[in-house]
Amino acid sequence: MKRRLPGLRWLGLPPLAGLTLLVLLPVLWMLSTSFQASEKMFQLAMDWIPRSWHPENYPNALHRAPFPLFFFNSIVVSLVVMAGNVVFCTLAGYGLAKFRFPGDRFALLAILSTLMLPLEVTLVPTFLIVHSLGWLNTYQGIFAPLLVDAFGIFLMRQFVLGVPTDYLEAARIDGAGEVRILWRIVLPQCKPALAVLALFAYRDSWDQFLWPLAVVSRDEYRTYPLGLVRFAEDYGNPQTEQMAVAVMATVPVFVLFLLLQRLLKRGFGLTGLKG
Amino acid sequence: MRLRLWGVAFVLPALLFFAFFKYGPMGWAFWLSFTSYDMLSPPRFVGIDNFASLAADPVFVQSLQNTLGYIVASTLLITLAALLLALAVSTPVPGARACMSAIFLTNVMPIIAVCLVWRFLLHPHGLVNQLLAPFGAGRIDWLTSDTTAMPAIVMVTVWRFAPYFMVVFVAALAAIPAEYYEAAAIDGARGLRRFRSITLPLILPQLFFVVVVAALLSARLFLMPYIVTGGGPGGATRVLSMLIYETGFSYLKMGRAAAISVVLFAIVLALTLAQMKLFMRDEEA
Numbered sequence: 001m002k003r004r005l006p007g008l009r010w011l012g013l014p015p016l017a018g019l020t021l022l023v024l025l026p027v028l029w030m031l032s033t034s035f036q037a038s039e040k041m042f043q044l045a046m047d048w049i050p051r052s053w054h055p056e057n058y059p060n061a062l063h064r065a066p067f068p069l070f071f072f073n074s075i076v077v078s079l080v081v082m083a084g085n086v087v088f089c090t091l092a093g094y095g096l097a098k099f100r101f102p103g104d105r106f107a108l109l110a111i112l113s114t115l116m117l118p119l120e121v122t123l124v125p126t127f128l129i130v131h132s133l134g135w136l137n138t139y140q141g142i143f144a145p146l147l148v149d150a151f152g153i154f155l156m157r158q159f160v161l162g163v164p165t166d167y168l169e170a171a172r173i174d175g176a177g178e179v180r181i182l183w184r185i186v187l188p189q190c191k192p193a194l195a196v197l198a199l200f201a202y203r204d205s206w207d208q209f210l211w212p213l214a215v216v217s218r219d220e221y222r223t224y225p226l227g228l229v230r231f232a233e234d235y236g237n238p239q240t241e242q243m244a245v246a247v248m249a250t251v252p253v254f255v256l257f258l259l260l261q262r263l264l265k266r267g268f269g270l271t272g273l274k275g
Numbered sequence: 276m277r278l279r280l281w282g283v284a285f286v287l288p289a290l291l292f293f294a295f296f297k298y299g300p301m302g303w304a305f306w307l308s309f310t311s312y313d314m315l316s317p318p319r320f321v322g323i324d325n326f327a328s329l330a331a332d333p334v335f336v337q338s339l340q341n342t343l344g345y346i347v348a349s350t351l352l353i354t355l356a357a358l359l360l361a362l363a364v365s366t367p368v369p370g371a372r373a374c375m376s377a378i379f380l381t382n383v384m385p386i387i388a389v390c391l392v393w394r395f396l397l398h399p400h401g402l403v404n405q406l407l408a409p410f411g412a413g414r415i416d417w418l419t420s421d422t423t424a425m426p427a428i429v430m431v432t433v434w435r436f437a438p439y440f441m442v443v444f445v446a447a448l449a450a451i452p453a454e455y456y457e458a459a460a461i462d463g464a465r466g467l468r469r470f471r472s473i474t475l476p477l478i479l480p481q482l483f484f485v486v487v488v489a490a491l492l493s494a495r496l497f498l499m500p501y502i503v504t505g506g507g508p509g510g511a512t513r514v515l516s517m518l519i520y521e522t523g524f525s526y527l528k529m530g531r532a533a534a535i536s537v538v539l540f541a542i543v544l545a546l547t548l549a550q551m552k553l554f555m556r557d558e559e560a
Contacts, residue, residue, distance in 0.1 A: 012368035019363060020374040026434070027380055029402055030392045046402065092289035099282025107286050114297040116543045120495040120516040124523045124532045125300035125307065128314075148292045178281045207386045210497045210516065214524060225387040229502065232391055239395060246388035253383045 034058070034247045038238035054240065058248065061231075061241035066219060067248075070227035075252070077143045077212075077223060078205040084147030085201035086194060092148075093156025094186055098168060108157070114150045119211050127214050141215045142223065146205055152197045159193035160186060195263035203253050224249055301540065307533035314527055325534035334510060335518065335535070342494070342514045342542065345425065349432045349493040354485050356437035361444030375445060382439045390502035393431045394418070397503070418504050424512045428499050436492060440485045447481040448474070483554040487547060494543045515539045 028048065034057055035050045062068060096108050119126060126145050135141030163186055171181045187194070209225045216222055228249065232242050257264070308325055310318035329335045364375040381389075396402045397417040404415055417427040451474065459469050475482075497516040500506055506513035515535055523532030 009367050009369060012366050013370060016363055016366070016368050016371060016374050019360075020377050023360075023378050023434070023438070024380060025402070026389075026392050026396060027384060029396065030384075030388065033395075046405070088289050088292065091285045095282045095285025099278060099285065101279040101282040101286075104282065104286075107290060110298075111289060111293060114293050115491055116540065116547055117297045117301050118491070118495040120497055120519065121536050121540050121543065122297065122300035122304060123516075123519055124529050124536060125303035126296060127523070128303070128529070129296075129300065131314075145296045148289050150293070153289055178278075203383075207498075209387060209501075210520060214520070225385070225498075228387055228391070242391055246385075246391055249385045249388050250383060253385065254380075257383050 030243050030246055030250075033240055034243035036240050038240045057238075057240045057244040061237075061244045061248075064237060064241065065227055065231050066222075067224065067227060067231075067245060069220070070222050070224040071248070073139070073142075073221055074206060074223040074225075076139055077146075077208075078202050080139070080143045081146045081205035082198050082202045084143070085149055085152045086198055088148045089152030089156050089197055090187070090190070090194070091182075092153045093158075094160050094182055096153070097157045097160035098163075098165060098186075111150045111153050119145060123210065123214060126211075130215055136215050137218045137221050139221065142208075142212050142221065143205070145211065146208065149201065149204070152201060155193055155197055156190065159190055163189050192263045192266040195260040199253075199256055199260055199264065202256055206249075206253060304533045304536045304540075307530050308537045310530040310533075312529040312533075314529060318530065321530070325531050329531070329534055329538070334513070337510050338513045338515050338518045339538065341425065341510075341512060342516075342539070345429065345432075345496070345514060346490055346493045346542070346546065348426075348429045349436075349496075350486060350490045352429060352433045353437050353440060353489040353493075354482070356433050357440035357485060358444055358482075360437060360441040361448055364441070365445055365448045375441070378438045379442060380438075381435055384435070386435065386498050387502065389431065389435050390499055393427075393434075394503050397427050419508050421508060421511050424504050424508055428503060428512050431499055431503060432493065432496065436489065440489065443481050443485055444478060447478040451477050479554070483550070486554075487550050490546050490550065491543060494539065494546065515542075 029046075032046075032048050032050065035053050035055060036047075036057075037050070037052060037054050038057070092111065096104065096111075130136060130141045130144065133141075135144065167185055168181055171185055176184070207225070208223070209229075212223045212226055216226065224245070228242070228245050231237050231245065307318060309320060309322060311321045311324070312318035360378060364371045364378070384392075398404075399414050399416050403417065404412065407415070415423060417423045455473050455477075456469065459465075459473055464472060495516060496514065497520070500512040500514055501517055504512045506517050515538065519532050519535045519539070522528050522535060
């Protein structure tokens, strides 16, 4: 093997850094705009670093509409969705990976097929169900249809398949109960997959728009995307403050991502894992 | 026997959930699609009237075409962009991993934030036109012109979702043993040839995954056209999910909305089956 000069590797850095910067421009624009003076939109030459900083855009935006409440609602819903997915997807993924029972293949197929039935497709009847349960304008109305996702089950199944069955059988011979085996042997080995599952469940719920739009009509239960769209539609609200809210909406997912980063690095390969 | 019961017990909650919130509603949507229902009086059976009137409705036909075009364009471009980004950050350049993490940030941004940001960027006086100006592009009305509105929405979609699939490809590329490339180098294969005969066959399962998931994702997308263009101009970016919402919740025509849902489901089903057939050599999940 010929080895290239090590210095040549640095030649790739400028184009790659340039590409990264280009991709990130909208993110930087959002950050920069959120600190600009409100009259300075659409100037011909943008000051990427604001000439004068206006951090007051943030508190101003929070005061102009009930955003603290909207964010609180989104956090409540997303945490419940995250918990639901972690619990039920883990149980189902483990059951499908390590147990044989009549109809197990059919169960897997039935679960994966629900990927073809997103809420956008089942919107009308799901709304009618939630309506008949009397759950319009409630938290459970928003989170109930999001509690389990087939993708999460598939992710957990693929990961648990890699846990040696011998471990489980050794524990059974030692007389450990099934719940104990799941808790003490399977789960500790699944941390990377659980991190990916938790992050994606939270983010997907945090992004939900159409469903809350359908079931919420009162401010008390509005989630932040609904509030933000309304805020953006009011002409009186400066774009700088819209961007301040957009930044605040990005932060929770970003923090979650940072917290789980170490685990995610090992877990990410799985999201596109083959059988 | 006891173990079988445990297996069933673990899987059952998820199955019950899907029966109640996925299969039940879909079955109900099928039934509703043959009725006229406004939530005030009980559903009235009308046969295939909903479908017949949809077929004759130019707004529906336009939304159907928009949806199909949007799915095809977004899926192809997301896959292509994700693969190119993955190849770029998989080079042994110092700092390539940091670039990957940075690019992934587009995926951390909430879709609603993405939509609002891009609505400003694509404004006639926005950043996109400012950046294009040195290349001789004049003022482009991205969001208010028939020809550019849909491409603009596709671009925003690709920007938001390609970095996620990039990570999938990066993991796949990292799993290819270095010896394969070394053997290929000895045989004199490099560049595109090396990519076609080694890289591509080995990442085929992930390619399949990305194409399927990206297509499912774009089939359901609602927020981007809803916020960025509002479905306009003149319905040029109205997609079926928007039409379902308008028909059901603005006009309270639940039966008709259910009929549109059935069409959207048929598209998703056909796409998935076609892709499974296309990638048949890849064994089942």
